[in-house]
Each structure stands twice: as structure tokens, then as C-alpha cells.
Amino acid sequence: MVRRCDVLVLGAGAAGMMCAIRAGQRGRSVIIVDHAKAPGEKIRISGGGRCNFTNIHATAKNYLSGNPHFAKSALARYTPADFLTLVEKHGIAWHEKTLGQLFCDNSAKDIIAMLLKEMREAGAELLLQTELSGVEKTESGFSVATSSGVIEAQSLVIATGGKSIPKMGATGFAYRVAEQFGLPIIETRPGLVPLTLDPTLLENLSVLSGVAVPAEVSSGKTSFREALLFTHRGLSGPSILQISSYWREGETIRLKLEPDTNILERLKEARKSNGKQSPQTVLGDILPKRLAQYTVEASGITGPLADMADRKLATLVEAIQNWQIKPSGSEGYRTAEVTLGGVDTNCLDSRDMQAKTVPGLYFIGECVDVTGWLGGYNFQWAWASGHAAGETA
Structure with missing residues (x-):
């Protein structure tokens, strides 16, 4: 018929x-x-x-x-x-x-x-x-x-x-x-898909799985400011989904965590008011505590703030607000929106x-x-x- x-x-x-x-x-x-x-x-x-x-x-x-x-x-x-x-x-x-x-x-x-x-x-x-x-x-x-x-x-x-x-x-x-x-x-x-990381980096960041943080995520000249989520497969959250449409394999993305906070200034102020504190203590008031601990441990910086020159503090902040990561790929059409x-x-x-x-x-x-x-x-x-x-x- x-x-x-x-x-x-x-x-x-x-x-x-x-x-x-x-x-x-x-x-x-x-x-x-x-x-x-x-x-x-x-x-x-x-x-x-x-x-x-x-x-x-x-x-x-x-x-x-x-x-x-x-x-x-x-x-x-x-x-x-x-x-x-x-x-x-x-x-x-x-x-x-x-x-x-x-x-x-x-x-x-x-x-x-x-x-x-x-x-x-x-x-x-x-x-x-x-x-x-x-x-x-x-x-x-x-x-x-x-x-x-x-x-x-x-x-x-x-x-x-x-x-x-x-x-x-x-x-x-x-x-x-x-x-x-x-x-x-x-x-x-x-497009609009979580990004994956190579096994070595994923293992390194496994302690951050489930941690969410405000971020500015950039690829080339394009940036988005929304939440970022660390997962057991890599990176997700609105800012990552947004940038995934612009990112191509082989490229690096830049993460600026807590982009509205002058973290260097906060560390300098803390050094001045209470130099006995560790940088992890101060960062724990700015970032999720697991992320603060990871950042300090990954940097290899130890000791109280009083012992740290501006240059060392700047190196620590650079790891938080100019974090360069090269994703290995995406989760593909299975989860792409x-x-x-x-x-x-x-x-x-x-x-x-x-x-x-x-x-x-x-x-x-x-x-x-x-x-x-x-x-x-x-x-x-x-x-x-x-x-x-x-x-x-």
C-alpha cells in the first residue's frame, strides 16, 4: 500500500x-x-x-x-x-x-x-x-x-x-x-563531550576524581568559564564540554582554576600575617582541599610560607592558574551531547x-x-x- x-x-x-x-x-x-x-x-x-x-x-x-x-x-x-x-x-x-x-x-x-x-x-x-x-x-x-x-x-x-x-x-x-x-x-x-587522559596522567590525577572547581578552560583563542570536574576517565564539567567542540586531538588545553581569585596575592598576604602556615593550608581555603594538597605535593614545594620567596609562590600559582594538559582523546559519541x-x-x-x-x-x-x-x-x-x-x- x-x-x-x-x-x-x-x-x-x-x-x-x-x-x-x-x-x-x-x-x-x-x-x-x-x-x-x-x-x-x-x-x-x-x-x-x-x-x-x-x-x-x-x-x-x-x-x-x-x-x-x-x-x-x-x-x-x-x-x-x-x-x-x-x-x-x-x-x-x-x-x-x-x-x-x-x-x-x-x-x-x-x-x-x-x-x-x-x-x-x-x-x-x-x-x-x-x-x-x-x-x-x-x-x-x-x-x-x-x-x-x-x-x-x-x-x-x-x-x-x-x-x-x-x-x-x-x-x-x-x-x-x-x-x-x-x-x-x-x-x-x-561535540560537547568529556575529554580523556593518557593512563599515566590519569593515574597521577586519580586522587582528584570527583573534585569540581570553577575554571577558565582555553583551547587556542577560545575560552569558557564554568565548572570543571575531574573524573575517573579524565576531565568533564560544563567548561570541558564547551571547549571539547573547539579542541582537536594533539592539542593542549589550558586550565585556570579559580580564575576570579588572585591566588598569588592571597599567598603573599598569608605569608605576611602568619608565615608559619603551609601553602597547602592557605590554598585549602581557596581550592577544594584534595586539589590544594595535590598541587602542593606535585610542585615539590615544602616548608612554611615564611621560607618562600615570591618566585616560589609564583611557580605554585602557575601550576594552578596556567595548567597545561594534553588530552588523549574524548569519550566519543557514546556520551557526546x-x-x-x-x-x-x-x-x-x-x-x-x-x-x-x-x-x-x-x-x-x-x-x-x-x-x-x-x-x-x-x-x-x-x-x-x-x-x-x-x-x-
């Missing part, structure tokens, strides 16, 4: 559902297909189960792409305020956390329920647990073979995501479709996400070479790119 619709959306994640809603609101007949048992699985687990659904500061500068201007059009036409209006229309309680991040007060499931209700009202039909086996171009549009039969549509929207978190069902399907139609792919790699790279933006129209050489074929969300920072930016790209495609598909 062959089914027909105006718009077929492949992937019932954030971008796909938003696209289905907008296309349906325009009076288009829409079918949205996903191989999972439930829609919006990455929404459900996001933000610790409370979904960091957008960021009020989202602009194109918060995204990595081969074309840094590509995201401007979609982000300008569907803004964080637009999505927040939708959230409030459905009575979903929310709150703002640090750095403009907006979260549900209750559960990420509220966002999924909102999107499903909007899809129903727009007349979009959702097919779950439906496998895809092939896409073909036809005279009138596209024909897609699924486990539920063949579906023909005038417009085909690929919203199947990237490779991150394969246990949630992530596949490279979008990239295969792009290549089938001759669209180039920018090299993909894990996003996929960097993807469908080359040069072959898509930034206004509606349509392939320039294949009319009626759209790519939205994570499968496109647009990757946001941590903190709600990737959801905003999903809403904005999905809405842009839904406007014309």
Missing part, C-alpha cells in the same frame, strides 16, 4: 516535530516517522530530565559551522522568545539558570507533550517504531520505503539527527541521504534549509553543520531550523 502526503518528516526529535507543526499549520498534510518507541527521546533526557529548552542569548556567534553566518536567518526568524511564548501558552512552568539557560520547573516530558499536542492540532500524523529502508526521487517528489509501507510526498524533511548517543537510536541516516543526492558532508566528530560537522551548509538555502540542487529536500537540526554551545543553544537551533523548513516544505 502506498500512502501519500504533502510533507514527510523523517525523525520525531525536536527539529522534526517543530517542522511538522509548522507545515501542518500551513494546511499541508504531514506524516512524521521515527524508528523509536517514543518521540523526543533526546528531549526527555536533556537537562537532567528538565530540558534546557532554549537560551535567551542565542545568536549565530554561539554556533560552530563551516559558514558562521548560515544560522543567522533561521535564528532571527524564530527566536528564543518565540519558543518561550509557546511554552507559556501551554502553561509549562520554567525558570532561568545561569548564563541565560531556560529549564522546565517540572519535567522535560512537558515539552514533549506540548509538541505532540501542537502536532495533533496541526493534523500531523506520527508513525513510531517505523524503520526506513530507502529514499528515491520521483517526478512528483519523493518515495520512501518504510516498514509500514511506501510513503510518497512532495517534500521530504530529514531530521534524523547526528551520531551522538547511539543508545538513544542515533544513526548516520541523514548523511547517507545527503550523499545519495550528491550533497557534501563536513567531517563529523563528537551533539555531533559536530554534518551536511555542508553551502549546499542548503539558509532561509528554509532546502537543498539547492534538490528541490523539496530539506535537512534540519543536528544533522546540519551547525553546532551550538552547551546550554540550550542546540535546542534553539532545532526549533529555528525546523520552523524555517516548515514554512516552505
